[in-house]
Amino acid sequence: MAVGYPARASATLVGVSDELPSSLVGTGDTLTDAGRDALQAIISDPARTLITLDFDGTIAPIVADPEHAHADPDAVDALARLGDLVLGIVVITGRPARTAVRLGGFDRHAGLDRMVVLGQYGAERWDAHGDRFGAEPEPEAISEVEAELPGLLAGLGLSGARIEHKGRAIGVHTRELPDPGEAFDALRPALDDLARRHQLKLEPGKFVLEIRADGSDKGDAVRHIVAETGARQVIFIGDDLGDLPAFDAVRDLREHGTPGLLICSASHEEDALTIHADLVAAGPRGVAAWLGALADQLAAQ
Ligand SMILES: [Mg+2]
Known part of the structure; x- marks a missing residue:
């Protein structure tokens, strides 16, 4: 069930061993036992807590044109306040790292000077410290798929679908078509076949089908960054x-x-993760409020 957060939550200050603040657990019995244990550990030991999070739909509202999906300013402010209080903040996204940095404005915020952005599911990396970008080489099969896509879309009468080249992946967006759901369903088997023929894999999202190289996913990215940083607690x-x-x-x-604490940013059009989450926030605004409440709590300790 979704937790309705106020636009800007304020934390009730409590001792670590006391009941957890309502601003961090929602109202009612919405937090799982594992989530409650993790939240206690996070509040007890923030300096060894790693915050990992997705970008689109999590801290940036979903909009028709993905080039304009800017991060929620309150979420970025909260992350900047958390930057000095926790072990690290890592954005893990399917987008190129540079795009997420630009849309998030992460290179312009004091407090985010140790942030890391893992783009393309971990194939790219940006370190705020030194403003350094690194990337694995782009697979040749992605260029081959890009060459075939216009013909495939035309054959299905879906030439209006937006193609987004992400370097190591290609996204086909149906959101702007007259019937996004029907177009998505029509495209899915055709793109799955295209991906398989090039030894790539198809990843469905919100009115977007993404073809990308197999090998790394957000799970690998989380495992690597937790091992690298030596985190004792993790939030995703x-x-x-x-x-x-x-x-x-x-x-x-x-x-x-x-x-580990698992939080889902749920919306009216996507709630696939809610049953897997310890805590459900009401979209990017809810996530921003929760991060703000965590910053309030940790700063006041
Ligand atoms: Mg997302």
């Missing part, structure tokens, strides 16, 4: 089916003794 926040591998990775970590 996501909204979409592409975030499921990250949810699985956090559950694995949890089973091996690393407390």
Whole structure:
């Protein structure tokens, strides 16, 4: 069930051993036991807590043109306040790292000077420290798929679908077509076949079908960054089916003794993750409020 957060939550200050603040657990019995344990550990030991989170639909509202999906300013402000309080903040996205940095304005915020953005499901990396970008080489099969796509779309009468070249992936968006759902369903088997023929895989999202190289997913990205940083607790926040591998990775970590908190950013058009989450926030505004409440709590301790 979704938790309705106020536009700007204020935390009730409590001792670590006391009941958790309502601004962080929602109203009612919405937090799982594993989530409650993780939240206690996070509040007790923020300096060894890693915050990992998706970008689109999680801290940036979904809009028709993905080039204009800017991050919610309150979410970025909250992350900047958390930047000095936690071990690290890592955005893990299917987008190119540079695009997420630009749309998030992450290179313009004091407090985010240790932030990391893992783009293309971990194939690209931006470190705020030193403003450094790195990337694995682009697979040749992606260019071959790009060459075939216009003909395939024309054959299905869907030439209006927006193609987004992401370097190591290609997204086909149906959101702007007259019937986005019908177009999505018509495209899915054709793009699945195209992906398989090029030894690539198809990843469905919100009115977007993405063809990308197999190998890395958000779960691998979470595992690597947790190992690299030596985090003792981890938070992951996501909204979409592409975030499921990250949810699985956090559950694995949890089973091996690393407390993990899974938060879903749910919306009216996407709630696939809600049953897997410890806590459900009402879209990017809810996520921004929750991050703000966590910053309030940690700053006041
Ligand atoms: Mg997303």
